[in-house]
Amino acid sequence: MVNSGKKNHFARKDNRQVSRLPLKNLENPQVYTTITGELLKEQVVTNFDDALKNASGITPLWAATGRAGDGAAYYSLRGFPVQPTMVNGLPGLTNGSLDPANIDRIEIIRGPSGTLFGSSLISYGGLINTTTKRPYKTFGGEVNYxxxxxxxxxxxxxxxxxxxxxxxxxxxxxxxxxxxxxxxxxxxxxxxxxxxxxxxxxxxxxxxxxxxxxxxxxxxxxxxxxxxxxxxxxxxxxxxxxxxxxxxxxxxxxxxxxxxxxxxxxxxxxxxxxxxxxxxxxxxxxxxxxxxxxxxxxxxxxxxxxxxxxxxxxxxxxxxxxxxxxxxxxxxxxxxxxxxxxxxxxxxxxxxxxxxxxxxxxxxxxxxxxxxxxxxxxxxxxxxxxxxxxxxxxxxxxxxxxxxxxxxxxxxxxxxxxxxxxxxxx
Missing domain, CATH: 2.40.170.20 (TonB-dependent receptor, beta-barrel domain)
Structure with missing residues (x-):
């Protein structure tokens, strides 16, 4: 049985970061995958490597080493090495592993993206951008262990x-x-x-x-x-x-x-x-x-x-x-x-x-x-x-x-x- 009224609660229909324009997914010609914070919460994800398992076409090369300059984890995207170096579309370096606690969504953008994001911190294969959680207008919160x-x-x-x-x-x-x-x-x-x-x-x-x-x-x-x-x-x-x-x-x-x-x-x-x-x-x-x-x-x-x-x-x-x-x-x-x-x-x-x-x-x-x-x-x-x-x-x-x-x-x-x-x- 197919229920046409059922919604995908983990999907986001639009994305501003990928093209720096408020475009819906169907309007954007760029090839990208979005992993939402709701999905990470549902899966009880505790580390960034597990979060990226939700995206196809990206595979881990090696875990974060902590070494100087490029100690973050490396992944393969379209055959090129890439690291998670962008936060809210801006440079955000780390030499270790990222914590998923503040992630609203992760965008894996495939292909050359230097026009909008520069070429200093991204790869020919694409880039990994994390968008952080933002304040809202009501009181709320949660505690998890x-x-x-x-x-x-x-x-x-x-x-x-x-x-x-x-x-x-x-x-x-x-x-x-x-x-x-x-x-x-x-x-x-x-x-x-x-x-x-x-x-x-x-x-x-x-x-x-x-x-x-x-x-x-x-x-x-x-x-x-x-x-x-x-x-x-x-x-x-x-x-x-x-x-x-x-x-x-x-x-x-x-x-x-x-x-x-x-x-x-x-x-x-x-x-x-x-x-x-x-x-x-x-x-x-x-x-x-x-x-x-x-x-x-x-x-x-x-x-x-x-x-x-x-x-x-x-x-x-x-x-x-x-x-x-x-x-x-x-x-x-x-x-x-x-x-x-x-x-x-x-x-x-x-x-x-x-x-x-x-x-x-x-x-x-x-x-x-x-x-x-x-x-x-x-x-x-x-x-x-x-x-x-x-x-x-x-x-x-x-x-x-x-x-x-x-x-x-x-x-x-x-x-x-x-x-x-x-x-x-x-």
Whole structure:
């Protein structure tokens, strides 16, 4: 039986962010998918990766690493890597994972979008934009607590209230605390997120909106394994590698902190029924502070020529201290008018983007060798002291000893990178 009166309560019929015009979905030629906050709430989504599973054509490449500059999760969109770098259509950087507590909807826009969004933070494959929740004119809110496997504990608060009798000044705050362990022998993530927002309707023509997001997060970074690209492969798949995915090759003492904030201020003015203006200022910051590691294959070293099976990987280790700050100023003029019998809609605007990256990271040093395979005895004879195929010291004290030389030279490794981009569009 087909019920034509049944509505999709998770659908949004129009979208302003995708084209920067108030177009209905059927009027917009751009290819995009919208994931609404109502759907995320229905599914009890607790992380951004799970939220994106609702969209087709986008697949995860790797999870958030926390590393400097590009520590957010990577996804594949039309064959190109892309990260969630846009918030309300403006730059919003993070080096960790996004918290879904303040998400009203997620838009995955496919294909080149540099004309309207600039090319500094997006990919040829498209972009991922998150639209945040906004204040409304009645008192309301909710409190949620979620618990689950691997030590998941999550508490979320959403509170909205008018601040005056005329309900022209409204305040909303979304906040979340999240803590979860890992299915592996080590690994955890703990974060606190708060997003206050304020709206003020001066009159029927002029309004202001301020959105802010602040997040502090500490986690172990997932260890990546890189095979040697300069020599023939010794293994060709996970089965041949004999990899135990329960092992993390890290410890809970080696963590990365990724504090971030995003502040946006918006002024909207309606000149007439045909023309309106939107002026936006935003600034964001993303930091990476702590220990980052990865494994790179070194089996081709003559030292390991006697190994009959498996591969040897060297652990590269660094103490990171990096910050990226962005500033963005955007002006949009929207028109909706007729020429003869034809309706015309247009957006005219410009965007100024500035990015400053400051880095005091230590550089990389070696911290032991990791053997994956069935010839552990030969590896033991070559390397000597090791634990379950790992000769590295994964304690905080041990890592500090490894980094002593690099930390001494850290003041001389400091650098700052600045980037300025100006675009205009019609």
């Amino acid at each position: 979620t618990t689950g496997s691997y030590g998941l504990h999550r508490a979320v608060v959403d509170l909205n209230t008018p601040l005056n009798d005329t309900k022209t000044l409204n305040f909303r705050v979304n906040s979340a605390y999240n803590k979860q362990e890992s299915f592996q022998d080590a690994g955890f993530k703990e974060s606190f997120f708060i997003a206050p927002s304020l709206s003020y309707d001066v009159n029927d023509k002029l309004s202001f909106l301020v959105n802010t997001e602040f997040m502090s997060s500490e986690a172990t970074n997932p260890t990546m394994l890189f095979l040697d690209r300069g020599t023939p492969l010794r293994v060709h798949n996970i089965k041949e590698l004999n990899y135990d995915n329960k092992r993390s090759y890290t410890s809970n003492e080696l963590t990365m902190k990724t504090p971030s904030y995003n502040i946006q201020a918006q002024m909207n003015y309606k000149f007439s029924d045909q023309w309106s203006s939107q002026t936006v200022f935003s600034t964001s910051s993303a930091k990476s502070q702590g220990n980052y590691t990865y494994l790179y294959e070194g089996t081709s070293n003559k030292l390991f020529a006697s190994l009959k099976d498996g591969i040897v990987l060297g652990r590269q280790f660094t103490d990171q201290d990096n910050q990226n700050i962005t500033t963005d100023i955007q002006q949009n003029f929207n028109g909706d008018f007729k020429i003869g019998n034809f309706r015309n809609r247009i957006v005219i605007g410009f965007d100024y983007f500035k990015r400053t990256a400051s880095d005091r990271s230590s550089g990389y040093v070696a911290n032991g060798l990791v053997y994956i395979g069935n010839d552990l005895q030969t590896f033991n004879n070559i390397v000597g002291k090791q634990t379950n195929g790992d000769s590295g010291d994964l304690t905080k004290a041990g890592s500090d000893v490894v980094m002593v030389g690099r930390l001494f030279f850290r003041p001389f490794l400091f650098y700052t990178l600045k980037k300025n981009v100006f675009i205009y569009f019609i």
